[in-house]
Amino acid sequence: MKDIDRISTVDIEDCVSSKRLYHSDQYHVVSEDEKDRVQKQLLGWYQSEKRTNMPWRKDNEKTWDKQTLGQRAYEVWVSEIMLQQTQVATVIDYYNRWMAAFPTIQDLANADIEKVNTLWAGLGYYSRAKRLWEGAQKVVNQLGGLLPDNAKDLQSEIPGVGRYTAGAVASIVFGETTPVVDGNVIRVIARWRAIHADPKKAKSVELFWDIAASLVPESNPGDFNQAMMELGARICTPQNPDCDKCPISNECKALNQLKCAKELSKNGFFDEKKKKRKTVDSEHDCSVCQELPDDLDEAAYAVTRYPLKVDKKPPRDEECAVTIVERIVSKESKPLYLISKRPNTGLLAGLWEFPSLELDSLDTDYKERLSKSTQFLKTKYQLELDQPTRHDLGSVVHLFSHIRKVYHIEWIQYQHDQDLMDVDEAQVKWVTLEELKASPIPTGLKKALKLLEKFKTTTPTPLKKKVVVKKTMKTADISSFFMKKD
Structure with a gap:
């Protein structure tokens, strides 16, 4: 099978045919060369483009002692919980007020739940505030006043801390080589690897986590994870991705498919294809992706078709x-x-x-x-x-x-x-x-x-x-x- 990411003019028609879109699980595996390029490109972009107006975002110092790292873990933990389902612009003011009222995890543990709820009012998903408060009490009363320094223990010991939050705190604060996967990261990976699958299904979720884990470098894992999330939040957005500004656009399978489709459209390829409506025998062996129909037109090759859109259950x-x-x-x-x-x-x-x-x-x-x-x-x-x-x-x-x-x-x-x-x-x-x-x-x-x-x-x-x-x-x-x- 030809390399879809290094496609030549003679391969363009094959790029968007049904045969090309059918693939095996191996299609999504990240090679060492791809991993090295993406790490380098993303970390370079993040160092020059990262947002600096977030009060919880700080550069770690190698000289920090255990207590200082514990305080940073508390700050990152609070910010990550607040950022769930909430925009950064909204969170900044809430975070500043929270840290003014509860500057340390001990202050939060000693607080009255009424004061906690008052400071959270308007941020939504109120159970998050209660879990932060309960988590702080457990840390102070049972864990010596310091959050665990690894993702496994963070997830198993702290109420309300799931796989994502545990990975974020462990990588950003303690430098653990562990991935994070949220909606932004899923969107970036789905487009980069052309994963046409329901992102909520268990097999898809594990694929995204496996790919994310394969990418995280041993040096600067926190910066890399933040780069992935920031790329999804600012560039690889749900509706209007700015592919021209994306640092890994040359690696993106979804964007390559779109470029191929545009070239073919100039020559009337899709008009002829609609007339013929051929059914092509497939070799689709991917256990994650859903098959695509053969009668697609140029518009169907938009980058935004990844990840797969699924109908939400109405409220x-x-x-x-x-x-x-x-x-x-x-x-x-x-x-x-x-x-x-x-x-x-x-x-x-x-x-x-x-x-x-x-x-x-x-x-x-x-x-x-x-x-x-x-x-x-x-x-x-x-x-x-x-x-x-x-x-x-x-x-x-x-x-x-x-x-x-x-x-x-x-x-x-x-x-x-x-x-x-x-x-x-x-x-x-x-x-x-x-x-x-x-x-x-x-x-x-x-x-x-x-x-x-x-x-x-x-x-x-x-x-x-x-x-x-x-x-x-x-x-x-x-x-x-x-x-x-x-």
């Missing part, structure tokens, strides 16, 4: 009735808002929210939600309203990775000088607007608060009604929840 629809309860104590005092703490497990675990009732059915109308919310407030919060002033503020939509959540927002405002009664004071709080904005509430409910603020600026002040409550036990003000204990 399920859920609806929730949210009640913003505002209490006026006196003319001189600030309004207070009722918030409730979510369970410690599941979606948005441990965060605060307005009273929220999950709806069993979709497309509910306001009258139906009104009835259910009234019963919900009475049952859970012992709040019985006597002909209250209530406003339907509309709905907001928030997308989670697997859920499309519709929040139907209602506002109740009333005047009363007593707190809620007969509820767990650790789970229910009255807060001012300032305390509310500073507390860890989900992004979806921040949208609800914006709806209320917009409504108040465009609607006359409604009449404030009295409320009927049972007198048993007062709730605490949330500010006391954040006060330092003696």
Whole structure:
């Protein structure tokens, strides 16, 4: 079989034929020459082009002692967890605030989970914050205050640290020759080696990890891994790759196929091919890649066809009735808002929210939600309203990775000088607007608060009604929840 990466003019038609695209597993194996060229080209590009505005990115010093390396491991660990599913530009501010609040792993371990969630609020995927906190506690209480210095132990010992994060910390901080594979690296390898396979399938995943492992040099493994990730993030992007700026474009099988297709298109090759619609006997023995049809045109040879696009499972629809309860104590005092703490497990675990009732059915109308919310407030919060002033503020939509959540927002405002009664004071709080904005509430409910603020600026002040409550036990003000204990 001719070398597809060193193709001549006479080979161009063969390059994009079905026979050429069919191959064995050996097609994806990286030769020593290819490995040497890619290492040299990528490391050279990274040294001159790497982003320097990332506060967690530092050059390691050979003179660093064990404690300094441990601190660097903590910093890289935090940054890698934050960067999961989140853009660098967003993470920078969160990282700086986090390190100001928890400069060492001991500070994080000693922190209250409420403060951890407050600093994470708005970054999404809140379980990441809890795992960082739990991991820090284990390191301090069981591992002598230092993260493990190798990928194997990082993955097995630290909660929430998977194969990727373990490889990143171990290679960047401790110089271990171990790979990292994230979405950016998968995209780079898939195009470089023309891997037309579902990147989520187990066999594909192992192939990407095997290729990545074969590339990592013994010297500067951290820089090489960061170069691979940076190449995918900045140059080899999902939709508009800038192949002219890619340091390994001469090695890229996907780009070579595109160049061949363009040459053939000039001579009308694809027009003739469509007329003939020949079926070509294949020699496709690759156990990973999916076969390509024989009747492709030039557009089908875009670099972006790698990695294989797979249909995502659509997020399920859920609806929730949210009640913003505002209490006026006196003319001189600030309004207070009722918030409730979510369970410690599941979606948005441990965060605060307005009273929220999950709806069993979709497309509910306001009258139906009104009835259910009234019963919900009475049952859970012992709040019985006597002909209250209530406003339907509309709905907001928030997308989670697997859920499309519709929040139907209602506002109740009333005047009363007593707190809620007969509820767990650790789970229910009255807060001012300032305390509310500073507390860890989900992004979806921040949208609800914006709806209320917009409504108040465009609607006359409604009449404030009295409320009927049972007198048993007062709730605490949330500010006391954040006060330092003696």
